[in-house]
Each structure stands twice: as C-alpha cells, then as structure tokens.
Amino acid sequence: MGLTLQGVLGPVVTTFDARTGELNRRGFEENVRAHVDAGLHGIVVTGSTGEAALLDEQERMTLVEAARRVVPGDRLLIVGTGAESTRTAERYARLAAERGADAVLVVAPHYYGAKAMTPSALRAHYTAVADTSPVPLLLYNIPKYMHFALPPQIVADLSRHENIVGIKDSSGDLELLRGYLEAQSDKFSVLTGNASTFKRALEMGARGGILAAALFAPALSLDVYSGSNAERAQERLGLLGSRIVGDMGVAGVKAALDQIGLAGGPVRPPLTQVSAADASEITELLRVAELSLAA
Numbered sequence: 248m249g250l251t252l253q254g255v256l257g258p259v260v261t262t263f264d265a266r267t268g269e270l271n272r273r274g275f276e277e278n279v280r281a282h283v284d285a286g287l288h289g290i291v292v293t294g295s296t297g298e299a300a301l302l303d304e305q306e307r308m309t310l311v312e313a314a315r316r317v318v319p320g321d322r323l324l325i326v327g328t329g330a331e332s333t334r335t336a337e338r339y340a341r342l343a344a345e346r347g348a349d350a351v352l353v354v355a356p357h358y359y360g361a362k363a364m365t366p367s368a369l370r371a372h373y374t375a376v377a378d379t380s381p382v383p384l385l386l387y388n389i390p391k392y393m394h395f396a397l398p399p400q401i402v403a404d405l406s407r408h409e410n411i412v413g414i415k416d417s418s419g420d421l422e423l424l425r426g427y428l429e430a431q432s433d434k435f436s437v438l439t440g441n442a443s444t445f446k447r448a449l450e451m452g453a454r455g456g457i458l459a460a461a462l463f464a465p466a467l468s469l470d471v472y473s474g475s476n477a478e479r480a481q482e483r484l485g486l487l488g489s490r491i492v493g494d495m496g497v498a499g500v501k502a503a504l505d506q507i508g509l510a511g512g513p514v515r516p517p518l519t520q521v522s523a524a525d526a527s528e529i530t531e532l533l534r535v536a537e538l539s540l541a542a
Contacts, residue, residue: 250350250383252413252436253454254288255468256323257461258296260501261310262510270306272313274510278462279317281509285465288455289323290314291352295389295417296459296497299327301515308342315347325457329354329387333372337379344381351380352415352457354387361395369401377410386414388427389440399426406435415440415457419493421447428452442488446471446481460488463503464538483536490532495525502529508541 259282262274279290292314293299293307302310311326318324326348328339333356340351353376355369377384386405388397396418405411416424417440424439428451431437439448442460449455449472461468464487470480491499498521501511506529514520521529533540 250323250412252323252350252385252438255286255455255461255465255472256289256291256325256438256457257282257287257465258291258294258440258457258459259314259462260497260504260511261293261297261299261302261306261515262512263515265513268513268515270309271510271512272309274512275310276313276317278504278509279314282462282465283318283322286469287322287461287465289325289349290318291325291327291457294327294352294387294457295354295392296462296492296500297327298497298515298518299329301518304339304342307339308346311343311346311348323349325350325352325385327352327354327387329356331356331358333375336372336376340376340380340382340384348382350383350385350412352385352387354389355393355395355397357393357395364395366398366401369397370404373405373411374408377405377408380410383410383412385412385438387417388414388423389417390420391417396420396423399423399429402427403430406430406432409434412436413438417441419444421451424448424453425451442468442492443485445484445488446477458488459492459500460484462500463487463491463507463509463533464536467536487532487536491529495521495529499525499529502526503533506530506533506540507538 262271326343413436419441504511
C-alpha cells in the first residue's frame with residue numbers, strides 16, 4: 248500500500264490531569280508537536296508506553312484524533328489497536344483508520360497465555376484483523392508483557408499477507424530479531440523497540456526503531472539511526488533505555504519527560520509513580536547523557 252516503514256518513531260505517553268485523572272489533551276498535543284519538531288519520523292499512540300491497556304475506547308480514539316491534528320502528512324501516525332478478542336481488534340483498527348491512522352500496531356492476544364495462543368490461533372487472529380483493517384498492519388512482539396514471543400515462522404507466514412507490512416520487536420533478543428529479519432522484504436519491514444540494542448539491530452538490517460527513549464532523547468536516537476557519531480550516541484542511549492525505560496517503565500519515561508520540560512505527569516492507577524530515589528537517578532542519567540533539563 249506504499250507505506251514506508253523506517254526511521255525513528257516515538258511511542259508517545261498518554262498524559263493525564265493530576266487532579267481528575269482524565270486525559271490532558273493539551274499536554275498530549277504539545278508533546279506530540281515537540282516530538283515531531285525534534286525530527287522523529289513518526290508517532291505511535293496507544294501503545295505500551297501510552298498505557299493503552301488502561302484506556303477505554305473513547306479515550307483511545309480521542310488520542311488518535313488529537314495526534315492526527317498535530318502530526319503532519321509527511322510523518323507516520325501509527326495507532327496501537329491490539330485487543331484480547333479478534334472482534335475488538337478489528338473494531339479498533341477500523342476506528343483508528345477512520346480517524347486518520349496511517350497504520351495500526353497490533354500486539355498479540357496474551358491473557359490466556361502461550362498454550363492458548365498456538366501458531367494456528369495467532370495466524371488466524373492476525374489474518375482476520377489484516378483482512379478487515381482499512382490500513383496496513385504491523386505485528387507487535389513484546390514478550391515482557393505478552394509472556395511469550397511471536398514465532399519467527401508465524402511472522403514469516405504473516406509477512407506474505409498483502410496488508411501486513413512489518414513488525415515491531417521489543418524483545419531485545421538479537422537472535423529472535425535475526426529470525427524476524429529473515430522475513431524482511433520490499434513490503435515487510437522489521438523495526439526494533441529496544442533502545443539498548445538499537446545500533447546493533449540497524450547493523451543487522453532493521454529499518455528503524457519505535458523507541459520510548461526517543462521521547463526524551465530524540466537527538467541521540469536520530470544520531471544512532473543516521474550513523475552520526477553512532478557509537479557514542481548508542482552508549483548514552485542504551486543506558487537511558489535500559490534503566491529508565493526497561494527498569495522503570497512508563498513511570499520512568501514520564502518522569503524523564505517532566506525533567507526535560509515536556510508533559511509527563513502521573514501514570515494511571517494501578518501503576519505507581521517512580522520513587523524519589525528513582526527520580527534522582529533519572530536526573531543524573533539525563534545529566535550524564537548531556538540532555539537539557541528543565542529549569
């Protein structure tokens with residue numbers, strides 16, 4: 248369908264009002280505008296970093312509409328539309344497309360675990376969603392939350408579907424990534440979701456990354472992607488990715504955004520804020536990485 252999947256994309260956070268817990272739309276739009284202005288090649292909304300599992304349908308679609316108003320036509324807007332039922336995933340994809348999504352990112356159903364999500368179940372699920380989605384679909388592999396990984400053979404099979412155009416692999420497992428790269432073609436792209444292995448993934452053939460660390464360290468992420476002083480940039484980016492994103496999760500990402508002057512704010516319960524010690528460590532990590540801190 249002519250969709251070019253490459254570059255550095257930011258999986259944006261969902262901002263909430265600290266008092267009411269409702270969406271903070273202004274903060275969200277200002278963040279998205281800042282990420283675009285920083286040079287990111289695209290934006291992903293309602294993904295794992297966007298606390299999608301904690302949002303209702305109306306909130307999800309409000310965020311898609313808000314992002315579409317801000318993301319220019321020459322940048323990608325990808326929307327996380329994964330759900331536990333095939334029926335709901337199909338609905339989310341249609342709704343996202345109606346609101347201007349360029350593509351959808353679909354995490355595998357995982358509540359019932361790997362025993363239920365057999366290769367045939369995964370193949371049938373993704374095929375059904377891709378068949379009905381008005382926009383191209385990316386597979387999403389994140390074993391940290393799925394508690395299993397998409398088998399490379401299933402990815403290879405699904406890569407031949409005309410409406411499945413890529414995969415985001417957030418495993419950080421380079422051998423697994425290598426298996427996915429065997430399916431890469433002119434119409435199917437492999438992107439990494441792991442900042443700690445970004446440079447190596449690119450060297451192996453990945454065409455870009457959807458990186459939470461790029462939200463607060465866009466210049467480092469873009470330097471790794473472009474090859475500009477990539478070794479040093481990767482060293483700094485990798486530490487930020489492993490500690491702030493990998494260990495502290497969404498709360499860490501939001502705390503880092505607050506510290507650089509963007510809108511992080513609270514996470515939605517039952518998630519909890521970072522501790523004072525973690526906040527201090529984030530300050531130090533950002534300082535060492537030579538990132539500008541808000542006054």
